[in-house]
Amino acid sequence: GEDVEQSLFLSVREGDSSVINCTYTDSSSTYLYWYKQEPGAGLQLLTYIFSNMDMKQDQRLTVLLNKKDKHLSLRIADTQTGDSAIYFCAVPYGQNFVFGPGTRLSVLP
Amino acid sequence: DGGITQSPKYLFRKEGQNVTLSCEQNLNHDAMYWYRQDPGQGLRLIYYSQIVNDFQKGDIAEGYSVSREKKESFPLTVTSAQKNPTAFYLCASSTGTLTYEQYFGPGTRLTVT
Numbered sequence: 001g002e003d004v005e006q007s008l009f010l011s012v013r014e015g016d017s018s019v020i021n022c023t024y025t026d027s028s029s030t031y032l033y034w035y036k037q038e039p040g041a042g043l044q045l046l047t048y049i050f051s052n053m054d055m056k057q058d059q060r061l062t063v064l065l066n067k068k069d070k071h072l073s074l075r076i077a078d079t080q081t082g083d084s085a086i087y088f089c090a091v092p093y094g095q096n097f098v099f100g101p102g103t104r105l106s107v108l109p
Numbered sequence: 110d111g112g113i114t115q116s117p118k119y120l121f122r123k124e125g126q127n128v129t130l131s132c133e134q135n136l137n138h139d140a141m142y143w144y145r146q147d148p149g150q151g152l153r154l155i156y157y158s159q160i161v162n163d164f165q166k167g168d169i170a171e172g173y174s175v176s177r178e179k180k181e182s183f184p185l186t187v188t189s190a191q192k193n194p195t196a197f198y199l200c201a202s203s204t205g206t207l208t209y210e211q212y213f214g215p216g217t218r219l220t221v222t
Contacts, residue, residue: 008149033210042113042199042213043152088151090211095159096142096167097211101151 002026002093006100013108018076020103022089025070033090034063034074037102043088046074081107112136113214115200120219122194130185130217132200141183142201142211145169152199158183187219194221 003025012018024032030051035043049056049063049072056063062075072089086102113134122128134141140159144152154167158177172191177183183202187194197218201211 031210035213040216040218042115042215043201043211045210045212048210095140095165096154096157099152101149 002091002098004089004091004098004100006087006089006103008101009104009106011106011108012079014079014081016079018074018079018083018105018107020074020076020087020089020105022072022074022100023070024072024089024091024098026091026093029091029093031092032065032072033097034061034072035088035090035099037086037088039085046087076105079105079107081109083107113200113202113212115198115214115217117217118215120217122219122221124221125189126221127186127188128194128219128221130187130198130200130219132183132185132214133181134183134200134202134212134214135181136202136204136212137180138202138204138212139180140203141177142203143167143173143175143183143185144199144201146197146199146216155185155198187221194219 005023033048034046036046037043060077064073084107088102089100090097116131142157143155156175158164174186199216200214203211
């Protein structure tokens with residue numbers, strides 16, 4: 001089956017860039033997704049990238065996809081304290097999704 | 110406003126009791142999902158439903174049951190057979206179209222003592 005991995009923790013200084021990485025095993029996914037979860041809340045869709053793209057930029061967010069290495073990354077420019085949350089990558093698999101374990105981003109003042 | 114609602118936000122039960130978590134959506138989505146999230150862990154799929162009156166087991170269905178009598182509603186029952194029911198439960202829905210990203214409710218935190 002599909003296996004999705006992420007590093008569990010990331011700390012950055014306010015104003016720096018954050019890079020959250022994700023690797024997956026099934027290369028047939030058409031879209032790959034990034035979700036954000038704030039404490040005690042549900043997941044919020046941040047952005048997604050189509051599998052025939054290498055990069056997608058949306059304001060402070062940049063998604064990079066390396067299909068050969070099955071590696072997905074989310075870059076947050078000018079990271080703010082409000083960006084502190086858990087970030088999940090999600091990969092469609094069959095009729096469902098497989099979510100990574102989530103990366104907890106801590107933004108230090 | 111369109112969205113997914115889950116109620117209640119917090120739920121407390123005694124061990125041995127069944128409990129039902131509510132999930133309602135007004136997004137006209139065909140597919141609905143239930144996930145369980147434990148501290149420091151990702152999401153694990155419990156059950157999903159692609160269409161009314163049909164549902165399938167996910168990765169951790171044991172001790173849970175669902176129904177899908179209406180398109181808008183997908184309640185989850187946590188039975189006494191579930192050995193570790195204390196967790197955060199998330200409901201989601203999707204259109205089932207090409208992008209089919211999932212939209213999530215706010216979650217229900219269930220504590221069983």
